[in-house]
Amino acid sequence: MKTRTVQRTRLVPHTINGKTEMVLDRYTVDLPVPPRDWDRTVLNAVTATASVLVAAAVVWSTASIGDLLSRVTIAPAAYAAAVAFDLAWILCMAVEWLSRYDPARAELPRKMGHGALVVAMLAVGAHGWLADQVTIGIIGAAVSGIVKTLWTVVLRHHAKPLDDKTQQWVDKQRAEAGGELAMVAINRELTRARGQVDAERHALEMTSPEAPEASPEAPEDEAEVPEGAPQLPSSGPMTIADAVRMAVSCGVTAPDAVLRYVRKVADANAKASSVERTLREVRRTA
Template structure:
């Protein structure tokens, strides 16, 4: 059995002048080396080779389809559009790879990839036929088909389908996580809507302090004459102004008047602020 050497450290006691401390000691150990996983090595090599062949197919198809489209449009636009033919089925293969644990979800990108590949192969064949080289057009189209078939085999080997019960469990977990993710956006939308409603209500409110209280004259207003006659609902600011116009200048008396005619919960600080601004 093959082994490899590895460095390790451990704490050991070390005494100097009668005082012992735990210090690090370095040592080496021989660890067994597992046998080479040839299956993984071969699969990795096949996957890498398939990726290289995809690049070859893309170059060939882009050159052929780009030259075909360049007959009716400018070359940059033609070759840019030509890339889309192969890119479509390559992207479908990527989505199929992401769904390798769920055959039901992988079916749609697989069939869409086949359809996109067929369109690309027809375009390559049409280019050869219009150029008077039908055989080359057919062979060039087959290149993309071979690469796609190879990738289908590789993806099928990588795929790990789940049994029915485990698949149902995964679907339920995915649905639950998807619901939680959807609620994040929904809660954000509801919060934004409630904020807009609150802002609209605040903008339409005449005065948040408006809460009239018809309590009659104030016996402690500091004057023998009755308080001003009430003619309608008042705000705190209006009540303060009326009290000043009526000769009431004491902050306490003004506050009592505000409590009677405007807002029973008005604060002394609010009244004082209006008094200073008067």
């Protein structure tokens, strides 16, 4: 049995002058070498060969389709557009590879890849037909078809289909992870929205005039209320005129006391001039 030497390290105690420290000790071990996995080697070789054939097919298709399109446009634009014909089905194969554990998700890129391949083959065939080389056009179109077929075989070998219950479990795990990922973006959006609301509220508070605190039980209010007069109702809301009438009916006639009461039950930003004008009108009609 073949072996290979591997160097490893471990901590060992080392004492000098009665003081012990843990130091690294390097040593080697012989590990058995597993037999070569020829299946994996062959699969890697097939995959590498298929990749080379894809590159060759792209070069051939790009040259043919680019020459076809250059009949009606400039060459750089024609060859740039020609690359898209093969890249379309190659990208679909890449997505199919990523979905090799989920046949349902791999079905759409597989169909799209076949459709893109047919379009590319028709374009190569049209180039040969217009150049009076129908046979070469057919053979050139078959190149892309052969490469796509080879890659389909390779992808099917790499694919690992799951049984129904395992597939359902994988789908639930994927959905849960997707929900958590979506909540990251949603929470970030909500945080930004709350920050904007707080900023708008702060700006509104900075621009709004501060209303004086209304305290019906303050000592100055008690001095203005005649002894034995009924207490002013503290419930609201009501209009400024109603608040002034209520204060006058309860015996509170001092402008400052009426203003405090109006700001408490009617309008916290009521102006003193408006309250005094309303108070004079109420006194005249009383």
